[in-house]
Amino acid sequence: MQANTSAIHFGRLSEYWELMPPEKSIFITSTTLRQRASERLPIESAGARWIEVPDGESCKRLQVLESVYHALLRFDAAPDTVLVAIGGGSVSDLAGFAAHTWMRGIELIIVPTTLLSMIDASVGGKNAIDIDCTKNVVGSFHFPTHIICEVNWLSSLSERELVSGMAEAIKHAVLDSEEHFRFFEQIADTHIPPAQLDDKTFEELIRRSQEVKLRYIKADPYDSRTRHALNYGHTFGHAIELLTGLQHGYAVAAGMGAANALAVFRHALAPVTMARIASLLRSFGLPSDIPEAFAMADRALEPEALLELIRADKKRRGKELDFAVPYGIGDVRIEAVSLDELANVVSPLSHPDSMRRKQ
Ligand SMILES: NC(=O)c1ccc[n+]([C@@H]2O[C@H](COP(=O)([O-])OP(=O)(O)OC[C@H]3O[C@@H](n4cnc5c(N)ncnc54)[C@H](O)[C@@H]3O)[C@@H](O)[C@H]2O)c1
Missing domain, CATH: 1.20.1090.10 (Dehydroquinate synthase-like - alpha domain)
Known part of the structure; x- marks a missing residue:
């Protein structure tokens, strides 16, 4: 049975590197954040495995979820794989559902990059995708083991977000x-x-x-x-x-x-x-x-x-x-x-x- 609590950390992503061993970790992020996400990790040369998904709500679609499953298969994701979601609530909702369903559940770490995801979407274990125009109808509970908040992400967020x-x-x-x-x-x-x-x-x-x-x-x-x-x-x-x-x-x-x-x-x-x-x-x-x-x-x-x-x-x-x-x-x-x-x-x-x- 999966735990229903998460450890919450504040600080630089690189300080928590030991939670994400490169041989076990697969990183999932959105197109706009990919470059900045990899710059924050000291692993690019070690050949980190990345899954890139569309920005915002458009990643919470069945077709995108399917493409995530194909990527996990390509990367030989196993029951001990750690899926690290770097992004706003859309990326963590998608990744959470993928982590819950891949091999009946793999470890999830969330690195929230928006204010909403830091205070809300990353906390609480809920995930979901949208079907047609209906939001969040397919989903589950899958608590991340760790949530790593680097407040500095917020500096690039639009005023409206x-x-x-x-x-x-x-x-x-x-x-x-x-x-x-x-x-x-x-x-x-x-x-x-x-x-x-x-x-x-x-x-x-x-x-x-x-x-x-x-x-x-x-x-x-x-x-x-x-x-x-x-x-x-x-x-x-x-x-x-x-x-x-x-x-x-x-x-x-x-x-x-x-x-x-x-x-x-x-x-x-x-x-x-x-x-x-x-x-x-x-x-x-x-x-x-x-x-x-x-x-x-x-x-x-x-x-x-x-x-x-x-x-x-x-x-x-x-x-x-x-x-x-x-x-x-x-x-x-x-x-x-x-x-x-x-x-x-x-x-x-x-x-x-x-x-x-x-x-
Ligand atoms: N699971 C939950 O408990 C829960 C709770 C609340 C909301 N949600 C879900 O969260 C989603 C909304 O999440 P959100 O508000 O975090 O937005 P989002 O993830 O949809 O991202 C909004 C936009 O901001 C961009 N972005 C993300 N981080 C950025 C950064 N640091 N700098 C610049 N741009 C950045 C994204 O690429 C995207 O274009 C909705 O799908 C909602 O249903 C889930």
């Missing part, structure tokens, strides 16, 4: 505590753009975020219920992402705003707390509600299309779905929410007053 990752980090702060949330408010107060934050601040931000996710994973490694709190902002967020084409974190930020509105309707969340979260999101350039997200993407907001996608949510059971309801900072609970309640948040958005807010 960085801010998108920041949304998930803010989500973790809301789940965690007042103190964690204030940590972000203090960063926001400096008015330093995310791309100019120093490595030390990033390292602290990442460590704090990982701790929150790890706490949920420890309580519920295989995502049966407690861990669903990590979906805060995602029920609306996934639908917003599909309709706007915005980066995941931007859509989740707007989804958090919508979840907060639902919680205020339920008298679970104080309006003042909703305003405080919205203000923090906006200070990082993130949308804080659904109309802001559609305005940012320059798309017309059609509430019925949004509701249709929410009705198709994987977590739906009949007329209800499990929903992460914020009661306050540090207090997000999983509760059954009816589709009518979700409609109460979305339907009024077609009102001319709310449409005016987009301009």
Whole structure:
């Protein structure tokens, strides 16, 4: 049985070289990162074995997975092979599934290169690929033995990718505590753009975020219920992402705003707390509600299309779905929410007053 924990390290990839003996290791990365990935390893001359996959979400396809299996076969990958995934969440999701299924499971090491993958995708053992247009429908749990975070990777990340990752980090702060949330408010107060934050601040931000996710994973490694709190902002967020084409974190930020509105309707969340979260999101350039997200993407907001996608949510059971309801900072609970309640948040958005807010 595979362990459901990972050792997390901070530092240069080359410092952890002994975890990846060249004769056992196969490295998988994306086209844009290949050059930089090999420069960070002291092994090029020793003839490291590399698998290169397309960039971003496009690598999470069945055809790409098949090409990974062919490469593993060519490289004589055996049960003691270590698959080292260097990249963002897309590469680690693909590699995780390949590692889980190759010879019924080989060791996986993840070297995350985006903020989102450092705080979220690399942590928790989930992996997946997409089928047709449906994201993450084929997947499994396969925990990496090691996660190696070299914060310096973030310096080449686009501002949008960085801010998108920041949304998930803010989500973790809301789940965690007042103190964690204030940590972000203090960063926001400096008015330093995310791309100019120093490595030390990033390292602290990442460590704090990982701790929150790890706490949920420890309580519920295989995502049966407690861990669903990590979906805060995602029920609306996934639908917003599909309709706007915005980066995941931007859509989740707007989804958090919508979840907060639902919680205020339920008298679970104080309006003042909703305003405080919205203000923090906006200070990082993130949308804080659904109309802001559609305005940012320059798309017309059609509430019925949004509701249709929410009705198709994987977590739906009949007329209800499990929903992460914020009661306050540090207090997000999983509760059954009816589709009518979700409609109460979305339907009024077609009102001319709310449409005016987009301009
Ligand atoms: N398994 C999980 O628990 C989990 C959790 C959250 C998200 N995810 C998945 O993660 C994926 C998104 O991952 P992501 O946000 O890390 O993005 P990504 O992996 O899709 O990468 C986004 C882009 O950034 C580029 N990139 C990566 N690192 C870079 C760097 N250091 N410098 C410059 N460019 C770089 C990539 O080549 C790509 O073009 C989605 O498929 C999502 O479903 C998985």
